[in-house]
Amino acid sequence: MWGVCKNKKVKNMAKKEPVWLKIIRILLGCLFLFSSFTKAIDPVGFGVTMNDYFVSFHMGFLHPLALFAAVVAITCEFVLGCMLLFRVRVQLAAWGYLIFMTFFFFLTLWLAIAEYMEVNGIHYFGVVKDCGCFGDVIEMSNKATFLKNVVFIIPTLIVFFNRKKICDCRLTVVGQWMAVAVFALIAVLFQLYVIRHLPFIGKGDWNKGKDVSVFVAQPAQKDVVFIYKNTATGEEITLTQDELMDQDEAFYEKNEYVSRKDKVIKEAVKAKIDGFNMLDENGADHAPDYFSTTNDRDVYVLYVHDLSESNAKGMQKVLPLAKACEENGIDFVGITNSSEEEIAAFVKEYGIEFPIYYNPINPITGPFMVRDAMRSNPGVMRLNKGVVMDKWAWRDIPTKPVEN
Secondary structure, eight states: OOOOOSOHHHHHHHHTOOHHHHHHHHHHHHHHHHHHHHHHTOHHHHHHHHHHHHHHTTOGGGGGGHHHHHHHHHHHHHHHHHHHHTTSSHHHHHHHHHHHHHHHHHHHHHHHHHHHHHHTTSOOOOOOSOOOTBTTTBOOOHHHHHHHHHHHHHHHHHHHHTGGGSOOOSOOHHHHHHHHHHHHHHHHHHHHHHHHSOOOSSOOTTSTTOBGGGGSOBOOEEEEEEEEEETTTOOEEEEEHHHHHTOOHHHHHHEEEEEEEEEEEEOOBOOSSTTOOOBOTTOOBOHHHHSOTTOOSOEEEEEOSOGGGOOHHHHHHHHHHHHHHHHTTOEEEEEESSOHHHHHHHHHHHTOOSOEEEOOOBTTTBOOHHHHHOSSSSEEEEEETTEEEEEEEGGGOOSSOOOO
């Protein structure tokens, strides 16, 4: 397994690898590892970004391959980072970096130009606004992404043109290819675990402990007050409904009714992002009821952003929990972006007895809040006072409600 550089000239040069080159190589390797890690913690999210790219470039037919393409891209980035950092097949890694960075340099250049033209009303391309280079960890505009690539392609070129000054690690060719396979295996297994369950780190707005009531417009809270006037003094008295119920007959003998009016106890709150609602067949929005900060009872919400793509095994795991919630008097509801007709067929197929609400969206521009809330299709979230208490991918859904 262990060996030395066969090329004596390369070997001698490797012994004298300039410190500045070593620093650039290490930093560039760490950059790719960081970038791949920020996407690997949520490969489904990056798959969504890949699908947005497909739609933007009129290649929507590649939708079924979006997640696969995301996993491959993340794996390649992670492997290249490890290869350069640990000096495994450096010549190949340098070429990989050059191809990788050149492709994204010109891609982001086009995206920056296209976004500029959209913003200034020249032409609409439907470009992806966030490249997803660092997942949801660091959001960047297309212009910022291009400028980032302008900076990063410089050390890439430096490493490429000085690649012969960097000797491979002391592994045989077979050993180095085995190392590459191990790097790839680590990346793939990590992503598969996250895909099968849920991202366990990140800064998503729908993570456990987050207040998601901000995504729901909260109507103003009002109370009815009654105004009476004292027949002797003319003084007006304002009473709430509860206070009025406590009055005796003497009160009504001394005071006469004037009017009633609504008193605002709490002002209406606008949603942080418009577009999240839970509509029934009559168009009534139930989101304020279940996502209210005043609702101190647990609410279980089933997220199925696309009913046609929902996992059948997952739905079989959902039904026992829904039944247990019903038996314990706990609200269990569903939400989807699919149409009302699809909801009706879905309810009939699985014999569903709990309500499934409709969240209408633009299939191109979104907002895709149901999809963002739950990476699993289906998945369940437990809410209390508008705060995410728990969330599960369908493989991890409990069979009965969680005890507080």
